[in-house]
Amino acid sequence: MPIVPQRSLRPHRFPPGRRMVAWALALLGLAASILPARADPTAPDPAHIFAPFTWSVPPGRTRSAGGVPGPDYWQNRADYRISATLDGPTHQVRGEEVITYTNNSPDTLDELWVQLDQNIYKAGSRASFSSRFFGRDTTDGDVIESIWIENGKRTVPVDTLVSDTRMRVTLPEPLAGHGTALKLHIRWHHTVPGAWGGRTAITDSRNGPIWELGQWFPRMAVYDDVRGWDTAPYLGQEFYLEYGDIDYTITVPASWIVAGSGALLNPAEVLTRTQQDRLRQAGDSEKTIAIRAPSEITDPNSRPAKTGTLSWHFRMENTRDVAVAASPAFAWDAARIDLPPLPYTRGGKPMPRLAMSVYPAEAAENGRWSRSTEYVKSAIENFSRRWYPYPYPTAINVGGHGAGMEYPGMAFDGIKDEGRELFWITTHELGHNWFPMVVGTNERRNGFMDEGFNTFIDVYQSDDFNRGEWGPKRDAEYAPGQGTPAEQIANLLRDPNAPTLLEPTDLVTERYRHPVTYFKSAFGLTLLREQILGPDRFDPAFRRYIAAWAFKHPTPDDFFRLMNSEAGEDLSWFWRGWYAENARFDIGIARIVPVEGDPRRGTQIELHNNGSLVLPEHVAVHLDDGTTRSITLPVEAWMKGNVATITLPGGVPVRSVTLDPDRVLPDTNRDNDTLDVRHSPPPADDTPDGGN
Structure with a gap:
């Protein structure tokens, strides 16, 4: 979710509209x-x-006419091993990483492209001219201290060129395709901006700073069969990333708690014995268990060491990214997610899946965040049952700056969130684990396949949770409070200046970003499910789309073709009128x-x-x-x-x-x-x- 003022990221409640039922052409003898x-x-x-709808990407050997990956579909891979240190006084993140990059394409590559998203905060960044949310304060961005290629047992320096948020790495020898790999070593550091940074922020709280780190390490750009190297600059409009395994260690002061995407591999080294016991108890509990209660935040005995540093070791497999939150001010609670264990082991036993929340004492006041983990657990289980099994070991809700931002297995939400607002934003941000974390959409170009698809699945989680406690939720935002969602979307269709859903993401102005990218996209899928196809045809087709493109990179055409094929309907008229036009x-x-x-x-x-x-x-x-x-x-x-x-x-x-x-x-x-x-x-x- 792009960085915007906090309030504009909130889900809104609008007058509920009744769901349509299927109407028969002949009824009561008519x-x-x-x-x-x-x-x-x-x-x-x-x-x-x-x-007939015109495809921008024609079908072929890599992408079939039926909308599934073709027999020659390929995708490159990036595995990371990272060691990073968070320095409180300087607000710096210092890290070293080794990227194992595998070229599965049929092409020989003579250069690599690396994304340096922290450069968005540099003076004169492209984003500072294209978005009002950047350029007010600046940092030095990503400072590359050294970079080299590992070739066997020797290292080879490489030439680089940094252009805004991209870095070109010229290879000393071309990298052949069909599974050839190399190791790229990078040593780097950057300064975390203040709370204005949104997705990458340090926010003050009563008991210490809260660090929220997104896009915090250099990451490989995508080389695909559609554009080759996709080097769209980072202008604040999301990401496009390769999949791989990420093994990373975060070193912080011993008094801090760290939440990271993936599985915590060394709890015995970073938690007290009591906290370890509670974590094991949470793995068997349907109810929320306090790992570190709000009342324990200021107790020195709630940490295994009072001085020095501790290194927290995490691992996440088959992911496109990881995020980190760290603070001395965190309370922490957890509960079991009712899904089969993944092949992560600790002490020879499979690790249970955990829904978790970390938040400061302020968030616990008046019970505001007391139900956060309940919401996390419900969302992950519901989305898994309805659409596709959740693939990661943990799902974490972070109470901090309130960026309303998603990463694999983690959501950055707000300290002051509560009630229906906390439920809706938690559901939405964690729903992004399906779009675009599992289905690896190019968010920088096709935002509607990220935000809109995720907003669509929110609708049914709101209906299902606790017999509709926080439902119904039928999203619209073009004219808040002005009629049903359908009537609000009609306002958008009357607007001659409204962009289409296929408009490139960075060209959609802030005025239209939520109405079009989120709500028109979501409403279109609701129309498709409830009015055009019906759940009996839509649901299996939509599940097929997710399964076929899990951990891969679909285009809009792949989605359109698959839905046509799987649902048994030529929907050219709908793709054109609703997506290609604002008809x-x-x-x-x-x-x-x-x-x-x-x-x-x-x-x-x-x-x-x-x-x-x-x-x-x-x-x-x-x-x-x-x-x-x-x-x-x-x-x-x-x-x-x-x-x-x-x-x-x-x-x-x-x-x-x-x-x-x-x-x-x-x-x-x-x-x-x-x-x-x-x-x-x-x-x-x-x-x-x-x-x-």
Whole structure:
């Protein structure tokens, strides 16, 4: 989640909209026929709406037409071994790392590219000119002290060139493909900015500073089959990273507690015996267990040593990144995640999966963070059950600056969060472990596949948690408090300046970032699941997408192709109208006419399409006897023109007709969604006079 003022990152509660149900075309004995009429040449063009979708990345041997990795799909790998020290007085992080880089591509590489994201804080960084959140204060960024290549038993110095947040490493000998590897050694340091740094911050608390470290070490750029080296500069809009194993040690003053992504491998060296026992107890507990209670934060006996330093050793496998939080002010609690153990062992026994929270004493006041670990546990278990099993040994919620930011196995949240706000932001940030931590989206280019997909899965966790305690959550933010989410999204579709979902992430201005990247993307998936495909087709296809691209790098086209193939539907009209365009949706009722003037012979309902986006439309027909008949008008009704006529059999006269009575569709003109027979215009000359 990009760095923005804290409040704008918060999930908001809006008036809940009722979920749509599937409507049958024939209900209660209703017979209907849908007749197209001559298209108005000034109206939306069906040939454009329903044209085959154009792929920006054509299918081939690496990416199949069915949206799954092809038989020749390849992906490079980066494994890290890191040793870092946090220096309190200078606010510096000093580290050494060895990157084992494996070139699985068919190409020979004569250079490597390394991401130096801390350079975003340097004076004159590109981000300081493209984002108002950078450039106010500065650091020296990533200072590279030395860098060399390990070649067998000897080391070879390399030439480098630093350009903003990227570093080119010129190789003394080309690196062949098809699994050839080398080791890159880097010694570096950087100064952590103050709390203004957001994702990388040091924040004061009552009992000492809280360090939150994201993108804190030099990391490999991605070389893929789409662009080769993807060297988009870091402008504050997320990441694109290779997968590998990260083994790292963080050395801090002995009084500090460290939370790190992955498994803590040496608890006996950094915890008291009591804390070790409590940690083991948490591994068997459904309830939250205090490892270090808030009341113990100022007790010197809550640490195994009172002076000197301790080194905390962590390991995370098959991950694209790791994050760290460290402080003398942390309380710490944990509970078991009900998932099978991973192949991490301690003392010859599998280590249980743990949901954990670390936070200062202030966060514990009035019970604000008392349920954090409960929320963590529930989110991880729910997302695992619904979509894809959580792959990591721990999931940690950090109470600190409040950046509202996600990393593999860790979320940076706010000290003052509480209640529904804490639940929603915890759920959202941990949901990012599925998008983009498991499904390795290129966030710097396709933010909607990161934020929007994750916001979508939030919806159902809010419904499921504790029988809807903090639900329902149907996200929208274009006009907070102004109607249902569908009505708010309709405001966005009416906006001629709104960017499309396929707009490159860095081009989306702050005004539209949440409305488009988060909420339009999430709402589109909700439409796809609840209105277009139905859960029975959507859910298996979406699970297939996650499983097929787990720990890989999908593009938007891969998602579109897979959903078409797995759900059994050509959704070109939806991908174009909702994603490639900001098309308007507007179906209106033109007239209600008795067949041959006699309702006993039947009734015709004439509908007009006035927009370039089509969706299945629910039509509620209200009869004179007080009953309502329901019809779903499929999108195919608009393939031959912009006028469709529904013919009802004779019987009880029709009193009125309403479109989308539950208001779950983003109709941009509600004025033409309801019509009473008494106010219906007379038949048009070209209106069909019966069904066929």
